[in-house]
Amino acid sequence: MTTPALAYIEGGSGDEETLRDNLDAWRRLALQPRVLRDMTQVETATTLLGTAVGAPVGLAPTAMHCLVDPDGETATARAAAETGTLMVASQAANRSWQDTAAAATDVLLWAQMYVLRDRGLTRELAVRAKESGSRAIVVCVDGVAVPRRARLEGHAFVPPEGMAFPNLVSAAAAASANGRGVDLGAAVSAFDPSVTFADLTWLKECTGLPLVVKGVLHPHDAAACVDAGADAIAVSNHGGRQLDGCIATADVLGEIADAVGDRAEVYVDGGIRTGPDVVKALALGARAAFVGRPALRALADGSAAGLAAYLADLREDVRRTLAFCGCASPAEVRREHVRPRGPR
Ligand SMILES: Cc1cc2nc3c(=O)[nH]c(=O)nc-3n(C[C@H](O)[C@H](O)[C@H](O)COP(=O)(O)O)c2cc1C
Ligand SMILES: CCCCC(=O)C(=O)O
Numbered sequence: 001m002t003t004p005a006l007a008y009i010e011g012g013s014g015d016e017e018t019l020r021d022n023l024d025a026w027r028r029l030a031l032q033p034r035v036l037r038d039m040t041q042v043e044t045a046t047t048l049l050g051t052a053v054g055a056p057v058g059l060a061p062t063a064m065h066c067l068v069d070p071d072g073e074t075a076t077a078r079a080a081a082e083t084g085t086l087m088v089a090s091q092a093a094n095r096s097w098q099d100t101a102a103a104a105t106d107v108l109l110w111a112q113m114y115v116l117r118d119r120g121l122t123r124e125l126a127v128r129a130k131e132s133g134s135r136a137i138v139v140c141v142d143g144v145a146v147p148r149r150a151r152l153e154g155h156a157f158v159p160p161e162g163m164a165f166p167n168l169v170s171a172a173a174a175a176s177a178n179g180r181g182v183d184l185g186a187a188v189s190a191f192d193p194s195v196t197f198a199d200l201t202w203l204k205e206c207t208g209l210p211l212v213v214k215g216v217l218h219p220h221d222a223a224a225c226v227d228a229g230a231d232a233i234a235v236s237n238h239g240g241r242q243l244d245g246c247i248a249t250a251d252v253l254g255e256i257a258d259a260v261g262d263r264a265e266v267y268v269d270g271g272i273r274t275g276p277d278v279v280k281a282l283a284l285g286a287r288a289a290f291v292g293r294p295a296l297r298a299l300a301d302g303s304a305a306g307l308a309a310y311l312a313d314l315r316e317d318v319r320r321t322l323a324f325c326g327c328a329s330p331a332e333v334r335r336e337h338v339r340p341r342g343p344r
Contacts (some may be wrong), residue, residue, distance in 0.1 A: 001300060004157060005067045009296055011151035014244025022240055022271030025248030030341040031282045034326035043329040044319050045084075048288055049136050049210045049231055049265060051108055054084030055315040056276055056330045060236075060269045060290035061112035061138065061214075063092035064159060068300035071095075074103035076299060079307035081107045083315070088112050088138050089167075091125070092187065096166035097132035112138040112214065113167070114191040115199050121170055123206045128171065130207040138234065139203055142215030142242045144193040149241070159184050200228040212267070215242075217252055219259030222266075223332070232265040232287075237294045239270055250280070254335070257285020275317025281337035284331055 001009075003197035009100040012019030044055040048175045059080055066072035073095040080087035081104035089100045089112040103110050111129030116122045126137055168187045192199075213225040222233045233251050235256050249270035257266045268281045269290035281289040291314070298310035327333050 001068060004152060004338035007151035008149070008157035009062075009067065012240035012244065012260060013147035013149055013242060016150055017245050018237055018239060018243070018248065019240030021248040022237065022250070023273070024271075025250035026271055026273075026277045026280055028341050029250060029338050031276055031279060031283070031321070031325055031337055032339055033337070035326050037326040037328070039323040039326065039328065041328060042319050042323045044289065044315055044322065046330045048086055048267075049212075051086060051135055052084075053086050053108060053288070054095055054183065055278075055311075055318050056282060056286075056288040057272075057311070057314055057318060058086040058267070058288055058290045059087040059088060059295050060292040061090040061140070061291055062292050062296055063090045064094055065299065066163060066165065068296050069303050071304070073100045073300060074331060075304040076295070076307060077101070077107045077109070078304040079299070081105065082304075082308045083311040084108070085311050086288075089134075091167045091274035092165060093167055094164050097129050097167075101133040107133070109134050110136040110138050110212065111167070112140055114143050115195040115203060116190045117192045117194075117201075118190065124170060125167060126203060126206040126209075129167075130209055134209065136210040136212055136215050136231070137203065137207060138212040139200065140214045141195065142236070142238050142239075143188070143191045144195070145242075146188060147244075148243050156185055156188070188296070197224050197228040200225060200230060200306070204229045216256065217247055217249070219252075219255045219275070219284075222256045223259045226260055226264045230264055233260055234290070235266065235268040235270075235286070236290075237270055250284070252341075253281065253286060254284040260285075275314065275319070275321035278314075278318050279321045279325060279327075279333060280338050282333040283335055285335070287330075290294055 069075045073093045077100045086108045088110045111134035125132045152209045210231035212232040216222050265287045269288045272289040278289045298307045
């Protein structure tokens with residue numbers, strides 16, 4: 001991997017305060033286990049908007065998997081399918097949603113997209129995602145300005161020449177240019193900063209698929225998204241890559257879960273690294289936690305097999321943590337299992 005590619009993947013925006021705090025915030029929480037509850041059988045499986053998954057852990061959408069593996073998102077999809085993991089495939093992927101879904105049998109796929117200035121193209125892409133087999137649309141709503149990326153000296157990352165972005169162009173453009181030649185800067189400027197809650201209702205109607213809103217950090221916004229038709233809220237600050245200095249996801253997850261109640265599912269990403277992190281997220285009210293950078297590292301190190309091994313290991317860590325906490329399944333995790341860590 002090139003130095004700029006590594007800086008792009010690992011880095012965050014501004015002073016990387018939020019990037020660091022995402023990790024620290026999970027450390028500021030402590031699990032409080034219950035004992036003597038017969039932990040012979042501990043189940044990690046759950047459902048996410050009705051899709052059965054092997055663990056309450058998913059792959060967050062991340063751009064350009066060809067930066068880390070020549071097969072790109074199709075390698076990711078093979079690892080996800082092998083381990084029963086839900087994969088959220090980015091609009092800025094180098095492989096189309098269709099090719100990603102076709103990479104293995106039983107790929108559990110959700111497509112992540114932005115609302116574009118061109119609503120006709122937005123609708124076309126959402127429909128294409130559905131026809132590719134995506135079981136939900138994940139709309140990312142934290143892309144209304146261009147962040148300054150510290151490790152890239154404030155500049156946007158420039159992808160390698162000829163890199164394909166098939167989910168960012170119309171079917172006609174993709175057919176004529178094989179999806180190549182899309183400038184990432186142009187793609188980002190295609191995201192519509194005028195997007196509001198009413199667009200959620202519209203986007204959901206485009207496909208009828210369940211809608212997940214990703215990038216929510218305030219309980220009132222979460223409630224308004226649900227009022228507008230969202231089926232799930234993904235609490236996320238984009239891995240500290242958008243607004244630097246904003247709140248860590250672990251610090252706001254509980255309030256958002258309380259605001260949403262049982263009207264929608266709640267997920268979280270940002271700094272999730274271990275089984276205990278995942279179980280802390282469940283205790284605060286998330287139905288699942290998603291990982292970004294760790295999955296890219298595993299893919300870079302060992303391709304699909306490396307990613308599958310990483311996901312299997314993380315699931316085992318979740319199982320072990322559930323057992324130690326006295327929970328025989330994710331559904332048994334309660335708010336009482338987590339509390340602020342005491343002073344050091
Ligand atoms: C290299 C990279 C690319 C990303 N690309 C996207 C993207 O295309 N769409 C999106 O919604 N989020 C994107 N994200 C944000 C992730 O979905 C997720 O919010 C974040 O990575 C979670 O934090 P973590 O890396 O600490 O696990 C990206 C993150 C990284 C690290
Ligand atoms: C169209 C580029 C999206 C990539 C992204 O979301 C990120 O680098 O965080």
